[in-house]
Amino acid sequence: MEIDIIGLISACSYALDCIEAELVNIKNKHGKRVAYISVRMGQYFDLPEDALQDLAICALLHDNALTQYISEELQEHSAADLTADLVANTTNLHCIYGEQNLAKIPFKTDVTNAILYHHEHADGTGPFHKKWNEVPLSARIIHLADVVDIIGHSGAFETQRWDAVKQYLIRHTDKIFDAACVDAFFHAFSENEFADFKDDAFEDKLWEIVPREKQTFDWETCKNIANFFAQIVDYKSSFTSRHSIGVAEKAAAFAAYNGYDPTQVQKMYLAGALHDIGKMAIDNDILEKPDKLTDEEFSKMKNHAGYTYLILSNINDFEDIRDWAAFHHEKLNGKGYPFGKTAAELNEPERIMACIDIYQALTESRPYKQGFSHEKTCDILDDMADKGFIDAGIAQKIRVCFQNTTI
Structure with missing residues (x-):
């Protein structure tokens, strides 16, 4: 890669x-x-x-x-x-x-x-x-x-x-x-x-x-690079101690399950590892608030996806990974953020990343909650699909893909 x-x-x-x-x-x-x-x-x-x-x-x-x-x-x-x-x-x-x-x-x-x-x-x-x-x-x-x-x-x-x-x-x-x-x-x-x-x-x-030239790395090296960045992001908040790594692993596993070629699988892993890098620009008082965010706080929180887009825009030939990472809060009905993309504007990898991010967040335990079971999480994904938020076909495949996994 x-x-x-x-x-x-x-x-x-x-x-x-x-x-x-x-x-x-x-x-x-x-x-x-x-x-x-x-x-x-x-x-x-x-x-x-x-x-x-x-x-x-x-x-x-x-x-x-x-x-x-x-x-x-x-x-x-x-x-x-x-x-x-x-x-x-x-x-x-x-x-x-x-x-x-x-x-x-x-x-x-x-x-x-x-x-x-x-x-x-x-x-x-x-x-x-x-x-x-x-x-x-x-x-x-x-x-x-x-x-x-x-x-x-x-x-x-x-x-x-x-x-x-x-x-x-x-x-x-x-x-x-x-x-x-x-x-x-x-x-x-x-x-x-x-x-x-x-x-x-x-x-x-x-x-x-120091010229910025693309270099070729084997998959193990690419994975190490991705994990380096994911670790930095996840240490930002004690609430998300392994979230980015979890999204990266599941995004890659689902991409492989879905028939993506090895390079696409690797890109999905990297996008998953980097999807929350924009949270580095958000105050911890907001990131770690266990109670419901105020409207103003939620508005600031939503900026993290935009920061992810801006940060990753500064990397040469990184547009697809940038978009897969930054659009993980977009919804098919156009009511997501940061750009309000519609179904027609969201490709399959972007839709996958949105679903995987939700799945990972729901199944992982945090200081203020226990993680949900696979079945309960998939029921929630189906409900979100029924409401037009996420892709129903991807939600159904997630139920099968991760039913017997420990990722």
Whole structure:
């Protein structure tokens, strides 16, 4: 299967930025700016093309474990304490989780410890107490780029922020940052180039350095990539701890049952894994409200499908997977969302995804409810089909397809 892997990871970085914005008010495109700063510094160090691409991927995903970290740590700490902890960078857990998660991503070079050590200090006072010469160059670069963007963003990348960046880097050379990386940054960037960040002029330059070309991956690799993104989405809310993976597995199983070819089955799995990526942009107060949502809250909740469409629109040649993923709340009678599609506008894979999403949501247990049985769920699907919401033929096939399954 061919995938624009850089585009997919870039799209995911937007979703991660939404999480970071909730916690520490980092502006959107934080991941992309960190990636651009990193690859420019990588060029100064004469890193080869493959290493630059892998550096960009690591930079885009440097905080990939934020949702996982938040989900698990909130069980032991208050939200206020957790936010303060993140701001102070005193924890190493999200670095550990993030490093483990990257095992699912295909790299061309060795990126070991690039995420694990991306908060280490040059003098060994960081979370793992590693000095700069014990930390891979990629981690040192990402660390500096991350801090530079945070400082720059706080003042909209104006002249005074450039001065603040310079003073901070110089003051902390050989303490927080190693001298070689500080030197690389000042060789790579001038005050004028720093100002480019305020109008997003940097993004086209990023893709010139790291071309977004489709690459062919075997199914196991594609599945690992899909699961990586699904895990990030599902950790966003404790209410949906395995929802995206469940939809992916059932969508693929049903597609195979329905006679789809292997490539279509794989695409259905990927669409299922990504169908709720837009929820990364929705506040957890809404996602995790056990009571009925107010009209205003429900309106915001409905935006998640539109965000899924927008996020996945930024991936080359991803239109079919995007639509299968984003249209999972559309209804045949035109009263679904986000686009109000009618039966004539919804193809079979889109109709399947809508039914599978409902089936998965009804059968899975959540903190406020027990999952329904297969038979009860299928009865509900039949009732929805009778009302003109979903495809009756697909609902009937689901009853047969999953009657003896443990997926």
